[in-house]
Amino acid sequence: MLLTAAADYDAATSVNSLWLLVAAALVxxxxxxVAFFYGGMVKAKSVISMMMMSFGAMALVGVLWVLYGYGLAFGTPLIPGIVGNPFDGSIGLTSLLGLGEGGAMDPDLPGLAFAGFQATFAIITVALISGAIADRAKFGAWIVFAAIWVTLVYFPVAFMVFNLAEGWAPVWGVNDFAGGTAVHINAGAAALALALVLGKRVGFQKGIQKPHNVPLTLLGAALLWFGWFGFNAGSEAAVDGVAAIAWINTLAAPAAAILGWLIVEKIKDGKPTAIGAASGAVAGLVAITPACNILTPFWAIVLGILAGAVCAIAIDLKFKLGFDDSLDVVGIHLVGGLIGTLYIGIFGAGIGLIDTGSFEQLWKQFAAAFVVMVYSFVMAFAIGWIIQKTMGFRITNEDEVAGVDTIVHGEEGYALETV
Structure with a gap:
């Protein structure tokens, strides 16, 4: 069946929609x-498992978004301020399946472009969580967790934060331009919960787990930074000055964060590392995400240095506090997201403490971050705990030592012939 003839859109609408579609592909x-970034940091016998969790998120969340996720996140309010109606005929299930008036078979260019763009946010948020449970999670249990968590946590949180007309956070005045709360704090809190549910890896201690493929991690960081320009600048959904400042800040903050991380690493461990540079870039990208529309490039650089330095210190908290966040999702995404979100309340142009002399915006930013963090942690812990007690979430210690790739997937990342 062919689509009906497209409506006549003005040039600005067409250009903005084109940019949104390009940005969606970048995201x-x-x-x-993420698969490459995480994959390089795990054991050689866990790389397939690690990367499959990201690709599994793409498959699962992509389908759920079309079926009902878009309606939950952007439909007419089912619970005002909290969640939308998945069966909204103009934006939910029937629309994207092409069953309702104004749906996919009578395409609305800006609406469908926006739906596609937001789908990619849901996908990557789920994928980020997986780094906390590397080397020891069952793939089937991960998929079950991802389906439940994205439905009960991400889709409602996206409504609360990204639905500018109906979500309680933007209506109240919270500034989260591209997902400091909805993506990074959300994923980081869930990662902490799952790390606690699954427990520590065999032999967990500082220095015992070495990245098996540093170039793979650097490749992942490069792809993340490249795609992040669509993540941040695309969130304006228009080709204008706000998109441009978001783009510049997405360059400046992670660049500065690399320096901040490497300086701390040199002081703390004596050597700046490639993994540190990659992690610093991601920490800066995380921190600038909620603030890229509201900071001057100078304050973006300051934020980047701060985020890189603080996250470089924060990743060691897992050893002091006794939780095994395998790939530092908590130290980078939760901590970096909190830094970027709260930073707006102090340095945000026209709304922060520096410009207004008021703590009002800082309070709003803190409240939004706290609500999302607590909600995501509690829900993720409950979902993960139930899965662990029923079908089992973690593989056995024996299987972990043997290698999760061969045990769960029957494959090896590096099938080298022996002579």
């Missing part, structure tokens, strides 16, 4: 970027 590329 979708970030999830394979």
């Amino acid at each position: 979708l590329l970030m999830t394979p970027g």
Whole structure:
């Protein structure tokens, strides 16, 4: 069946929609970027498992978004301020399946472009969580967790934060331009919960787990940074000055964060590392995400240095506090997201403490971050705990030592012939 003739759109609408579609493709590329970034840091016998969790998120969340996720996140309010109606005929299930008036078979260019763009945010948020449970999670249990968590946590949180007309956070005045709360704090809190549910890896201690493929991680960081320009600048949904400042800040903050991370690493461990540079870039990208529309490039650089330095210190908290966040999702995404979100309340142009002399915006930013963090942690812990007690979430210690790739997937990342 062919689509009906497209409506006549003015040039600005067409250009803005084209940019949104391009940005969506950039953001979708970030999830394979996460797969490479995480994949290089795990054991050689866990790389397939690690990357499959990201690709599994792409498959699962992509389908759920079309079926009902878009309606939950952007439909007419089912619970005012909290969640939308998945069966909204103009934006929910029937629309994207092409069953309702004004749906996919009578395409609305800006609406469908926006739906595609937001789908990629849902996908990568789920993928980010997987780094906390590397080397020891069952793939089937991960998929079950992802389906439940994205439905009960991400889709409602996206409504609360990204639905500018109906979500309680933007209506109240919270500034989260591209997902400091909805993506990074959300994923980081869930990662902490799952790390606690699954427990520590065999032999967990500082220095015992070495990245098996540093170039793979650097490739992942490069893909993430490349895609992040669509993540941040695309969130304006228009080709204008706000998109441009978001783009510049997405360059400046992670660049500065690399320096901040490497300086701390040199002081703390004596050597700046490639993994540190990659992690610093991601920490800066996380921190600038909620603030890229509201900071001057100078304050973006300051934020980047701060985020890189603080996250470089924060990743060691897992050893002091006794939780095994395998790939530092908590130290980078939760901590970096909190820094970027709260930073707006102090340095945000026209709304922060520096410009207004008021703590009002800082309070709003804190409240939004706290609500999302607590809600995501509690829900993720409950979902993960139930899965662990029923079908089992973690593989056995024996299987972990043997290698999760061969045990769960029957494959090896590096099938080298022996002579």
